[in-house]
Amino acid sequence: MLTLLIWWGGVLLEVLLLVRGIRAKWMSRFPIFYSYHVFILLEALVLFGLYRWASPLYSPTYWTCEWIGVILGSLILLEIYRVALRQYPGTARMARNLLGFVLAMAVAKALVGHSYGRVWWPAKTYAELERNLRVVQVFAVLAIVVVMLVYAIPRARHLKGILAGYGLYVAAVVASLTLLTRLGDSFQPVLTYVQPLSYNLALAIWTVALWAPEKERRTVTTAIASEDHPTLVARTKEDLEHIRLGLRGAAGQ
Amino acid sequence: MNLVLFFLLAAVAVWTSVYFLRAKGVSAAGDDAQAARPAVQSLIHEAGDLPFFWDAIFSEADWRFILNERSPLLTELFTEERRALAVQWLNDRAARIRAVRAKHLENSRYSQDLNVLAELKLLALFQYLIVLCGCMSLVVRVAEPTAPRKLALHFEKMAGRLGPGQEAAIPRVPAPAEELPRSRP
Numbered sequence: 001m002l003t004l005l006i007w008w009g010g011v012l013l014e015v016l017l018l019v020r021g022i023r024a025k026w027m028s029r030f031p032i033f034y035s036y037h038v039f040i041l042l043e044a045l046v047l048f049g050l051y052r053w054a055s056p057l058y059s060p061t062y063w064t065c066e067w068i069g070v071i072l073g074s075l076i077l078l079e080i081y082r083v084a085l086r087q088y089p090g091t092a093r094m095a096r097n098l099l100g101f102v103l104a105m106a107v108a109k110a111l112v113g114h115s116y117g118r119v120w121w122p123a124k125t126y127a128e129l130e131r132n133l134r135v136v137q138v139f140a141v142l143a144i145v146v147v148m149l150v151y152a153i154p155r156a157r158h159l160k161g162i163l164a165g166y167g168l169y170v171a172a173v174v175a176s177l178t179l180l181t182r183l184g185d186s187f188q189p190v191l192t193y194v195q196p197l198s199y200n201l202a203l204a205i206w207t208v209a210l211w212a213p214e215k216e217r218r219t220v221t222t223a224i225a226s227e228d229h230p231t232l233v234a235r236t237k238e239d240l241e242h243i244r245l246g247l248r249g250a251a252g253q
Numbered sequence: 254m255n256l257v258l259f260f261l262l263a264a265v266a267v268w269t270s271v272y273f274l275r276a277k278g279v280s281a282a283g284d285d286a287q288a289a290r291p292a293v294q295s296l297i298h299e300a301g302d303l304p305f306f307w308d309a310i311f312s313e314a315d316w317r318f319i320l321n322e323r324s325p326l327l328t329e330l331f332t333e334e335r336r337a338l339a340v341q342w343l344n345d346r347a348a349r350i351r352a353v354r355a356k357h358l359e360n361s362r363y364s365q366d367l368n369v370l371a372e373l374k375l376l377a378l379f380q381y382l383i384v385l386c387g388c389m390s391l392v393v394r395v396a397e398p399t400a401p402r403k404l405a406l407h408f409e410k411m412a413g414r415l416g417p418g419q420e421a422a423i424p425r426v427p428a429p430a431e432e433l434p435r436s437r438p
Contacts, residue, residue, distance in 0.1 A: 027360065035274075058352055084283065088362040089364065089365050089367070090362045090363055090364035091328075091361075091362045091382060092368040093367045093369065094367060094369060094372065102396060103362045135262065138263070141266060141269075142265070142269055145269050145273050148273075149273070149357065150376070151361075151362050152355070152359065152362075153362070155273070155276070159271060161274070163270070164273050166268075166275035167266050167269060168270045168271070168272030170265070170266065171262075171263040171264075171266035171270065172267075174259055174263045174266070175259070175260060175263040178255075178259040178260065182256055183334050202436065207273070227364070228365070229366050229367045229368050229371070229372070230371075231364075232357065232361055232367070233357075233375060234373050235357075236353060236356070236357040236375060239357075240353055243293070243353065251299060
């Protein structure tokens with residue numbers, strides 16, 4: 001009964017989010033994000049039908065949908081990167097490098113694990129494989145958040161909600177799948193509550209964040225912004241040099 | 254071990270997401286930045302305006318002079334005064350470094366040809382200097398006020414990690430001991 005309640009709650013929030021997105025015409029701004037939700041809604045309905053009337057098909061369909069969900073989720077991160085950093089080429093380059101680093105580390109870890117004879121990726125179970133992919137997503141979320149915070153990128157309400165909601169959801173998935181791979185089937189009953197609840201929490205964050213309208217911001221590119229990076233670095237070092245002159249006095253001869 | 258790492262990662266992600274969600278978003282770029290720029294500029298260029306004043310903070314000569322007086326009250330007063338001055342000076346340095354960093358980041362956001370390695374090095378240097386200020390502040394609080402002298406010299410060296418050409422262009426600050434009238438016998 002409780003599982004069904006959580007499930008229907010999720011479907012309701014999903015429909016609410018989509019209806020609001022269609023009415024406010026935000027689908028064109030975040031096409032991948034809304035495609036993800038259309039997919040999740042259809043997946044929920046199809047899986048519900050299969051569970052009730054064709055249970056042998058449930059498990060393979062669930063895992064197929066799960067992989068598509070993981071891929072679409074990764075594309076959401078790319079969409080956030082695209083929308084948030086469109087007007088900031090310097091920060092976008094830094095984020096690209098960080099994301100590339102995260103991906104390179106993931107591939108290197110997979111190759112090293114494989115060369116030592118341990119199967120890391122693909123993992124021993126589907127759950128472990130999904131956990132490992134979600135770990136890469138967590139690092140990608142962290143990379144984007146860190147870059148946005150460090151460079152003080154304007155954080156619009158919609159973007160903040162989408163990124164934070166997705167971050168919370170993947171963190172919950174990593175934690176629950178880690179427990180599942182460690183504890184095995186004994187954790188399965190708990191997982192049936194934890195994952196849908198964490199997804200519903202993310203849905204609630206998305207719905208609240210995307211409920212109110214928001215003006216698209218325009219950036220004023222200042223004169224200094226047109227400077228090339230080496231000049232900028234030189235100027236910053238000059239500024240540091242001013243501080244150093246003060247220090248020289250304090251540090252003594 | 255892996256279990257702990259995965260949970261740690263999940264916890265970091267949850268904390269970051271909540272922080273990101275709750276943090277006040279920066280308003281439209283340009284508006285805030287432009288309004289703040291004069292303040293930041295003046296904060297940066299104020300540095301070095303009173304080098305002779307700050308020179309005495311970590312002076313061992315003053316400390317030795319006070320110790321030679323063999324007056325516990327005088328030593329205590331001197332320690333308190335220098336400690337307060339040193340903490341204020343260090344806070345001021347840290348604030349200026351933050352201002353330089355903020356200005357740099359604000360401008361490099363728009364840079365079309367951002368050199369990632371140079372940028373990371375600079376960010377690491379900023380962070381290192383701020384941490385060093387924190388360490389010196391701690392040392393000043395727990396030890397005698399002249400204790401972080403070596404750290405201050407190291408700070409000086411790190412803050413001046415520039416090219417050799419720029420190094421030569423910096424005017425030397427005259428030795429303050431010769432300039433300042435001191436209230437010494």
